[in-house]
Amino acid sequence: MKKYLSYIYVILSAVCWGFIGFSNRMLTEVGVSLGNRVFIRNFGTLVILTIVFALFHRQVFRIKLKHLPIFLCSGLLSILTLSLVYFQCQTMCSLSVAAVLLYLAPSFVVIFSAVLWKTPLTKRKLIALVVSLLGCVMVSGIIGGDMTASWAGIGLGVLSGLCYASYTVFAHYGLAHYESYTMIYWTFLVAGLGSVFFADFETLPLAFSGTQGIVGVCGVVIVATVRALKYHGGVPKAETGKENLEALEKGLPNLLQHVSNITTVYKLPCVVAINRFPTDTEAELKLIETKCKELGVNVALSEVWGKGGEGGVELAKEVIRLCEQPNDFTFSYELNCSIKEKIEAIAKKIYHADGVNFTANAEKQIKTLTELGYDHMPICMAKTQYSFTDDQTKLGAPRDFTITVRNVKVSAGAGFLVALTGEIMTMPGLPKAPAAYNIDVDDSGRIVGLF
Numbered sequence: 001m002k003k004y005l006s007y008i009y010v011i012l013s014a015v016c017w018g019f020i021g022f023s024n025r026m027l028t029e030v031g032v033s034l035g036n037r038v039f040i041r042n043f044g045t046l047v048i049l050t051i052v053f054a055l056f057h058r059q060v061f062r063i064k065l066k067h068l069p070i071f072l073c074s075g076l077l078s079i080l081t082l083s084l085v086y087f088q089c090q091t092m093c094s095l096s097v098a099a100v101l102l103y104l105a106p107s108f109v110v111i112f113s114a115v116l117w118k119t120p121l122t123k124r125k126l127i128a129l130v131v132s133l134l135g136c137v138m139v140s141g142i143i144g145g146d147m148t149a150s151w152a153g154i155g156l157g158v159l160s161g162l163c164y165a166s167y168t169v170f171a172h173y174g175l176a177h178y179e180s181y182t183m184i185y186w187t188f189l190v191a192g193l194g195s196v197f198f199a200d201f202e203t204l205p206l207a208f209s210g211t212q213g214i215v216g217v218c219g220v221v222i223v224a225t226v227r228a229l230k231y232h233g234g235v236p237k238a239e240t241g242k243e244n245l246e247a248l249e250k251g252l253p254n255l256l257q258h259v260s261n262i263t264t265v266y267k268l269p270c271v272v273a274i275n276r277f278p279t280d281t282e283a284e285l286k287l288i289e290t291k292c293k294e295l296g297v298n299v300a301l302s303e304v305w306g307k308g309g310e311g312g313v314e315l316a317k318e319v320i321r322l323c324e325q326p327n328d329f330t331f332s333y334e335l336n337c338s339i340k341e342k343i344e345a346i347a348k349k350i351y352h353a354d355g356v357n358f359t360a361n362a363e364k365q366i367k368t369l370t371e372l373g374y375d376h377m378p379i380c381m382a383k384t385q386y387s388f389t390d391d392q393t394k395l396g397a398p399r400d401f402t403i404t405v406r407n408v409k410v411s412a413g414a415g416f417l418v419a420l421t422g423e424i425m426t427m428p429g430l431p432k433a434p435a436a437y438n439i440d441v442d443d444s445g446r447i448v449g450l451f
Contacts, residue, residue: 024087034091035198038083043199046192049185060182070174074183075190078167083191084198086160092153092373102157107132108165153373219322220262220270221315223302224255226280226288232395241279248284252291253397257352257388259297265349267328271318272299278306335376339366339408342379343419347403351388357404362419365408374410374417382420390422 020041027037053060063071086102110125167187174183226248227240233251235244255272262270272292274285289299300318303311333345340358347353358366369375386392389401407420420426438449 020086024090032204033200034084034087035195035200036204037087038080039195039199039204041083042079042188042195043192046188049188053181053185057181060179060185063178063182063186067174067177070170071183071186071190074167074170074174074187076194078163078170079187079191080194082160082163082167083195085156085163089153089156089160091376092156102160102164108162109168112165112169218269219319219325219327220266220268221273221319222255222258222262222270223273223275224288225275225277226284227277229255229288234395241277243281243284245283245287248287249291251396252288254388254395255288256291256295257397259292259295261350263295263297265330265332267330269322269325269327270297271315271322272297273302273315274299275302275305333379335378339370339375339379339417343381343405346379346381351403352397352399353389353401353403355402357402359404359406362405362408369408369410369417372410374412377410378416380411380416380418382418382424382426384422384424390424 024037024041027040032040089102107128110128170187171183229251230240230244230247231237231251232254233244233247233249235247235251259270259272262268272288274280274288276285285299285301292299298318300315301311302315305311332349333342335342337345340356344356347356383390383403384392387394387398389398390403391401394401403421405419405421409418409420411418418426435449439447440449442448
């Protein structure tokens with residue numbers, strides 16, 4: 001059995017190493033920042049190692065102060081810097097390309113050995129170096145013009161291989177004085193403590209509460225008003241305060257499509273919260289409740305504006321009930337799809353469009369963003385809020401239309417791509433008569449017109 005242990009250890013290490021890429025991509029998809037991903041990996045490893053060695057191998061905690069520079073170099077360069085560049089490479093390239101570039105490390109080890117320890121650089125080693133470099137070139141798509149990664153991503157991948165190889169150098173000197181467990185522990189002690197400086201502790205809970213995390217999404221609250229639904233039924237804004245069951249029923253498909261999107265596309269439970277106005281009648285509220293219950297969704301009144309907290313109790317109870325319900329949350333598209341595929345998935349599944357028209361300018365921008373490695377990002381659709389289409393005059397739940405995308409830009413800091421459709425402003429706008437027009441101070445010094 002002992003003779004097979006080495007093979008088992010190699011296989012297990014390969015599985016563990018492969019899990020790094022998987023877990024990093026998972027955390028990326030739920031919005032965990034690069035610094036927090038590095039912190040989770042390195043500081044988490046430090047905590048686990050500390051507990052294990054404290055129980056079973058306490059001698060790893062003792063080193064001589066003069067050897068500390070070895071561990072500082074291995075921790076900061078070989079592990080911490082490796083995590084930063086390798087994780088970033090994985091977000092700019094496919095996992096396979098990032099892994100292949102990382103495994104340039106043996107090539108760098110051969111070079112380091114020849115330079116530092118005068119190890120002979122044989123013909124066989126040179127052939128292996130050339131073959132490995134050629135393999136990386138072929139995988140990345142540099143030859144043939146079919147690059148699966150950006151130049152920046154490739155550069156980070158090569159740097160990750162260099163960092164990985166540097167551990168061999170530092171381990172060479174560390175293992176001359178200590179056993180391997182000591183080398184590993186002190187390397188991660190430095191890397192784990194160093195990763196604290198890259199962590200954003202305010203957003204760190206995303207790693208455990210995101211849609212793919214431990215807690216997940218419980219449910220959705222869809223807010224609607226009777227007035228808005230009558231507007232979708234063809235009633236002018238000035239007349240939406242009058243009871244009109246016919247118009248309300250005509251406008252209800254807009255709300256029901258939102259409900260259907262949540263329950264059938266995203267597969268989440270939801271509640272419709274009616275933001276009640278004084279002009280809403282019981283007959284109108286009953287009609288909405290009946291139609292929503294036909295889809296298996298409850299309706300709760302929200303009267304917080306008039307009754308304070310008491311006016312939101314009914315809604316709060318329904319939200320709590322939803323949180324206790326099982327769900328099978330799914331996205332409307334896979335993150336590894338192309339930019340066009342993601343936009344088309346949103347248009348067809350959510351808006352119920354027949355398809356998407358991309359202008360020549362949008363096509364060019366998509367090509368550039370893909371080459372730069374931003375195609376892995378989620379999509380933010382910039383579209384009129386008045387319609388499922390990109391035409392604000394098409395109310396209700398229209399069919400037989402296409403969405404026109406005229407511009408696609410990257411919001412790199414926020415971590416998503418913005419697809420601009422139709423005539424849309426990306427900055428908040430004011431109505432023709434802003435509320436500020438009605439605010440004044442009367443003769444007694446009292447402010448009027450605030451509400």
